[in-house]
Amino acid sequence: MKKIVLLFICILSVNAGAQTLSLQQSIDMALRKNFDILVSRQQADINKLNNTKGNAGMLPTVNFNGTSNVSYNNVYQKMSTANTINKYPSQLSTDWGANAMLSWTLYDGGKMYVTKKKLAEMQALGELQYNAQVLEVIYNVVAAYFDIVRQKEILKSINEIINYNRQRTVIAQTGFNAGSLAKTELLQAKIDMNVAIENAVTQKYAIEEALKTLNALLGQDPTTNIEVTDSIPPSIVPDKNEMLLKIESSNTDLLTLKKQIDVAKLAVKEAEKSNAPKISLQGGYYLSQSTNSQGSTKNDRSYGMQVGGTLSIPLYTAGETKRKTAVAKTELLISQYNLESARLQISKDLQNAYNDFESQQQLLEIERQNDKLAKENMDISLQRLKLGQTTSLEVHQAQESYAQSSTRLTSFEYNLKMAETKLKQMISGL
Numbered sequence: 001m002k003k004i005v006l007l008f009i010c011i012l013s014v015n016a017g018a019q020t021l022s023l024q025q026s027i028d029m030a031l032r033k034n035f036d037i038l039v040s041r042q043q044a045d046i047n048k049l050n051n052t053k054g055n056a057g058m059l060p061t062v063n064f065n066g067t068s069n070v071s072y073n074n075v076y077q078k079m080s081t082a083n084t085i086n087k088y089p090s091q092l093s094t095d096w097g098a099n100a101m102l103s104w105t106l107y108d109g110g111k112m113y114v115t116k117k118k119l120a121e122m123q124a125l126g127e128l129q130y131n132a133q134v135l136e137v138i139y140n141v142v143a144a145y146f147d148i149v150r151q152k153e154i155l156k157s158i159n160e161i162i163n164y165n166r167q168r169t170v171i172a173q174t175g176f177n178a179g180s181l182a183k184t185e186l187l188q189a190k191i192d193m194n195v196a197i198e199n200a201v202t203q204k205y206a207i208e209e210a211l212k213t214l215n216a217l218l219g220q221d222p223t224t225n226i227e228v229t230d231s232i233p234p235s236i237v238p239d240k241n242e243m244l245l246k247i248e249s250s251n252t253d254l255l256t257l258k259k260q261i262d263v264a265k266l267a268v269k270e271a272e273k274s275n276a277p278k279i280s281l282q283g284g285y286y287l288s289q290s291t292n293s294q295g296s297t298k299n300d301r302s303y304g305m306q307v308g309g310t311l312s313i314p315l316y317t318a319g320e321t322k323r324k325t326a327v328a329k330t331e332l333l334i335s336q337y338n339l340e341s342a343r344l345q346i347s348k349d350l351q352n353a354y355n356d357f358e359s360q361q362q363l364l365e366i367e368r369q370n371d372k373l374a375k376e377n378m379d380i381s382l383q384r385l386k387l388g389q390t391t392s393l394e395v396h397q398a399q400e401s402y403a404q405s406s407t408r409l410t411s412f413e414y415n416l417k418m419a420e421t422k423l424k425q426m427i428s429g430l
Helices: 002-012 023-033 035-050 111-178 183-217 240-250 252-275 320-386 392-426
Strands: 061-078 084-107 278-292 299-312
Touching (some): 023 035, 035 111, 111 183, 111 320, 240 252, 240 320, 252 320
16 A cells, blocks of 8 residues: 555656646747747748749849950961961960840730739738648647646546545455455455556556647647646637628638639739730940950950840740640639638538537536536445445446546536637637
8 A cells, every 4th residue: 555655646746846837828939939830930931032023023134244265276278369378376366255234124014013913912822821820830739738737637536536445445444354344345445446546647648648749839849847727717709690700701711712812813814914025125334355466456345335125026835825824714713612612611610610619518517517416426435335335336336437427527628628719710719
């Protein structure tokens, strides 16, 4: 019995000295350190960086170019007059040049403006996807946080069963010593005591695993010593009709799909404008020089401004513009189908989530009554055992009934909180 009590004390000392985090502190930490959120933020920032006039082709480009050549040439020329020019050793020639050139598309049928709008919509899409990831992580943090609370509540129930088993063992030992109880009653009490302590050890492991899950979501080492609050707060959910009205304008999945349609529409316009004429301006300043060791021209230098323009009219593109337009229209149609399908699915999920919430409320109220009845039954059975009016089997059944009821009660509280959290996630209310 001393060894069993020592083991029980070790179980009760779980997470001594750990940092206690509230749910809000856990969410705040996840928003700063969760790797899924960090990656999603960077992906949204990429879309923001891409949203520039330069990337849309609306601004000019300026390049500096430089060239240099050195050559050694043996010259042998035979003229029609029968004169011969034979220059040997080799003639040295050097050429070098430099220029700064500006190139600017002035007109492309408005394609560049469509591209700029598309880049802006893609930036907005990236923000929506980031918000959806944030909501998903918050939901997972809430689930992991209250799962720890649930597991700890189960451990409390097991510890209470251990305490009842300790009293039962003392009663059985006293009865056996007095000759009023058979040894089998004492042995069964000790067996049930050991089983309860085994359950406590197993439950302690479940708590440690739940803590690791939460730590991972918080972006920290799984073995970090943390603690959570001791209870699951009451659940409150907005009115069902209010949620149905709000979901179209607040659900991140629907908003994301709508934004994808906006991007797809602009992609169609962008593809259609590929056949438009294109006018470009080129201009710059150039400098070049040539030097020859022999010949009539020893040094040749030129420099100055140059300006030009280009008109490009697509006459035949092998059907590429038509193909790209058809693909863009097909992708737009797919996006529209996805939105309609999501509307139906989310409406169904909302109805199911709300029904689940109401069912869990009812089950929780019933189980609270059961828990009180099971506890009272266990107390009465233990008193009857003291008086020798019952058997160990009856006490064992009463304890099992109470343990099962306590576990169900905790699970219903957890399920109710998660049903509430899912509803809030669907209307971006986390």
